Amino acid sequence: MNIKRMRVSIITLRRKCRSWGHQRGLCVLSILVSLVILTIRYLTITERVEETDLNPCLVPKEQRRWLFHLLSTVSSLLSHLAITHFLCYDSLWGAVQESGPLPWDAHAHLCALNEKVAVHDEAELLRAFRRRGLALEYSSAEGQYTIKNSSAIPDKWEAPTIQIILFEEDDRVHMLRRVGWKRRVLPPDCDAHPSLQCFPPNLVALPLPERPFGPLTLPAPREDIDLLKFHYPDTWWRPLLPQC
Template sequence: MKLSLVSIRRRCRFWSRRCEWMFLLLVVFGMIITMHYWIVAKKDIEEQPPCIVLQEQRRGLFPLLSAVSTLLSHLSITHFLCYDSLWGAIQESGPLPWDVHAHLCALNEKVSVHDEAELLRAFRRRGLTLEYSSAEGQYTIRNSSSEAVNFEVPTVRVVLFEEDDRLHMLRRVGWRRRVLPPDCDAHPTLQCFPPNLAALPLPMRPFGPLTLPAPREDIDLLKFHYPDTWWRPLQPHC
């Protein structure tokens, strides 16, 4: 009986050592696999081409943006830099290095004074096309003379906001958001911000060779539109 107990203990120690070695081998194998995938992923990231904005795109953006801002001012439509373009104005005093488009926000109460046909004619006379997305509450404006090219044509996107009397906040228009309850905290897609940020007269900010209207407190507007990332520089998303 004594011999059998000794034999059992020896077997247990033998299998215990084998299990330890197998565990160590699995750990080492797992580390090798992890390092391999990390190296491959890092190499893939490094080999990705940077966001490139061609000179033709940049040369086309500034005249287009100037024409849009001038026309909106002529129509007495309150507008100002916002979203990525406001980020660019703060970080670069111009467009973000990877951005070929421009964003302006405008007050819908000033836009709605003009009927759609009047707006279309006004933009067409200046060689611009105007497209409205009723879902997003956004105009997309481009040069009507833009030819088919092998790069993305610059546009100016004018996003509309209107004041909600129940919230005493400006909220983005568009039917996708009209169906939501008036609760800015529960529905961030309403993209609310206080009306005083758009109160006239608006300050002017340099934007490349242009000087354009900006919100009264630019950082405060970014806090509302980028609540989770406003404190750090915007990263490329191309």
């Protein structure tokens, strides 16, 4: 019975109660029971509406579990390959702000040192990830890998991915700068070219500390806020807001 019909039934009961005489107490009890049911239904519907209206970007728990499993596998594999990696960009913000992913973020960001990646040839990396059931794609323009699960996942939501953004040190400016051919043509002037996304090497000097990230513990920069200042120079001082 929906709420509108319930209201009509209560009004009808009230009218009948006037003519029930000695059975009026039973009638009143029926009205009270109907009111309780109506209240419960109203509160349930209101709660669902509020969740939908106020949290349209929240990632479902099941999707979040897939992300954590993927992230755990990727970090373990990178460590096995001796590739220095750490939380960065939105995932670093999430670690600082939420001790896990941002509530609306279904994906994850890790940064890695290109000199550690370059030790392995491309075929070796592809085989290593395929053995773990992972698909690996590289964008030479952006200097980043995209990793996702090779197996089928529920089509109710977007498949989680992990972006691994590569950085290497430029000896001319003694800063780590993002790789990729779109940036290699730029002169080594971090201030003049924000797209280089430079930051000082000491922020990721080994050994790296670890930070909680949901149920996981992942490598992080030595000074997380300092790195966020380089990632988000114009907005680092305020929490990120959902982009949806």
